Amino acid sequence: MTAPAARRGRPRSEDADERILQAAHELLLQRGYDRFAMDEAAVRAGVAKTTLYRRWPTKDHLLVALVAKIQDEVPVADTGDVRRDLVVYLTAVAGGLNRMRRVGRTAGDDPSAGVVAELVAAAARHPDVGEAVRALFARRNTLPLALLDRARERGELRADSSSAVLFDQLAGALYYRLLVTGEPIGPAYVAELVDQVLAGAGTATPNPERT
Amino acid sequence: MTAPAARRGRPRSEDADERILQAAHELLLQRGYDRFAMDEAAVRAGVAKTTLYRRWPTKDHLLVALVAKIQDEVPVADTGDVRRDLVVYLTAVAGGLNRMRRVGRTAGDDPSAGVVAELVAAAARHPDVGEAVRALFARRNTLPLALLDRARERGELRADSSSAVLFDQLAGALYYRLLVTGEPIGPAYVAELVDQVLAGAGTATPNPERT
DNA sequence: TTATTTACGCAACGGCCGTAGCGTAAATGG
DNA sequence: CCATTTACGCTACGGCCGTTGCGTAAATAA
Structure with missing residues (x-):
């Protein structure tokens, strides 16, 4: 090759x-x-x-390539219990993201802070960097998506639910907090998020035939 | 004052x-x-x-202040049907976000592209800009959050669900797609997202007493 | 060996960000 | 009126990004 x-x-x-x-x-x-x-x-x-x-034509290209190379694998457990597996996975992700934040309430900054935000901005600046960033996340999300598919096959998830949308709900909430609102992402939040995503927020009887 | x-x-x-x-x-x-x-x-x-x-001490400060000033209000309908109201609201948000993207498949760029991504990066660079951006979004999210609270009072949402978490799921999914994965955000996606958030993905009977 | 092709190091440059110094303009306080 | 205080315009600068030009090094092809 x-x-x-x-x-x-x-x-x-x-x-x-x-x-x-x-x-x-x-x-x-x-x-x-x-x-x-x-x-x-x-x-x-x-x-x-x-x-x-x-x-590399720009600093953005170099740093995206670097991050793609050094990104740590997020472990995906598969115990047969979706809720448990999701909590474990998202807690690991949240831990990584929290490490990326500006922790320094004192003068000390976390130098790895803002890397995700800068990657996102770099992706918006250069189309080809955007491709690279999307590939980076696609690769990163392969295992958790497979986890959801297996859970659906086991009957733990509604057959008509979409793994992609489901993952957007979970990962999206975390990244939204990280990048936009800056609210904390602790274990309690992760547990609440997973519970709410699995159980749903509506009171109407779940309709097995959504249009 | x-x-x-x-x-x-x-x-x-x-x-x-x-x-x-x-x-x-x-x-x-x-x-x-x-x-x-x-x-x-x-x-x-x-x-x-x-x-x-x-x-303004930096370009980031100027542009965040500018965006805070010119940001358009997202209308919030309140018809008494949460699902309907959420679809309307999120469709409007998605429309605004889609306008922010790099549409130019040809040579033409959308010059407002990447503004959100750059704001997020600016927020990560300067603590005080971060405050401003969070305030900007807090203000922007006030109405939709109130919408969720009213729906809960009407009994359309589970009493033990959290409006904040619920909103994270919805807005997070949209911004995750916009900023990270770059996947399209169309009307079909919005509808599917709202349905899945309200109905939940799990097959287990919703437990009214979550820990 | 010699010609060709591509990479390297070096120096200089233009563009943009943000800062500093200084003379001048416009307000208030005595 | 005059001193003080703050804003303005102007110029110059250092830092960083990304580019250009050129002489030199290391490979292949003839």
């Missing part, structure tokens, strides 16, 4: 690739997204700035 | 205030958030750039 291809001229230095991404990783953790400086990343990697721009 | 106060030195020019915001408004619509240039806004307003920075 990965054809070595043996192209014509001088090959890209894989050594430089690694050193750049390594330096960028450290710099992102230390400075955060917005104070990340391409010049400094180049200096730390021991490379000319133009070498960075030969690989 | 608004004390004229008659302070000591030369007063701020209200004329400049208006001209700046007017020019900034036009420039934002023409260029979009990221290509909005403070220098150009100053020139268009017929004002020195330093005059802008005396009023």
Whole structure:
């Protein structure tokens, strides 16, 4: 698949690739997204700035590629109890998101703060970065979506419910709080969210034949 | 409340205030958030750039203040039927959000694209901008939240359900699609979302006494 | 070996953000 | 009227992004 291809001229230095991404990783953790400086990343990697721009056309492209590479897998349990599995999964996600926030009530900022928000903005700025971000999340959401499908096959979810919409309700609520309202996302909230999503908010008898 | 106060030195020019915001408004619509240039806004307003920075410490502050001022009210119907009212409200919201997207499949960009994403990023960059953005959305969400509360009083929603969580599910799903996954938000989606939120996804009998 | 192709490092640049210094304008207080 | 205070316009600057041009290095093709 990965054809070595043996192209014509001088090959890209894989050594430089690694050193750049390594330096960028450290710099992102230390400075955060917005104070990340391409010049400094180049200096730390021991490379000319133009070498960075030969690989990624903008800072946004570099950082999205970096995040896509270093994103940690969110574990998905599958105990056969949807409610339990969802709480475990969403708690893990919330933990990761909370770590991304600006915690520093004191002077100390969390340098990884705002990464998600900046990724979202970068996605809106450049169409191809948007593609990359969507692919990043699609990959990330594959397992939890499969979890929902299995639960439906087991009969734990209404047959006429949509896993995609269901996931939007759950993940959407978390990201809405993270990005927009800034309200806290604790274990109690996660439990309440899952309960309410599964049970529904309406009092009308669930109609098995929705139009 | 608004004390004229008659302070000591030369007063701020209200004329400049208006001209700046007017020019900034036009420039934002023409260029979009990221290509909005403070220098150009100053020139268009017929004002020195330093005059802008005396009023707002950064471009983010200016643009958040501008959006807070020009945001259009989302109408909230109240027909006595929650499902219907929610569909109407969320359809209006979705319409506004869709207008914010990058529509240009051709070369033409929607210049108002990405405004929400940039606001979210700006909120993550500056704590005080974060406050302003949260206030903006709190104000915007007041009416729909009241709508949910009234529906609960009418008995259309489970007494033990939380309006805040419910609203997170609805608005969160929309913003998640807008900002993260980029999936389309059409009338069919809105209807499906509202149905699923009201009816719930689980097959277990709704437990009136959730812990 | 030599020509060609592509990558690298280096230096300079224009654009935009945000800041600083300074002379001038417009208000209030004595 | 005069001193004080604050706003304004102007200029210049440093920092960062992204680009350009050019000489040099490392690969392949003939």
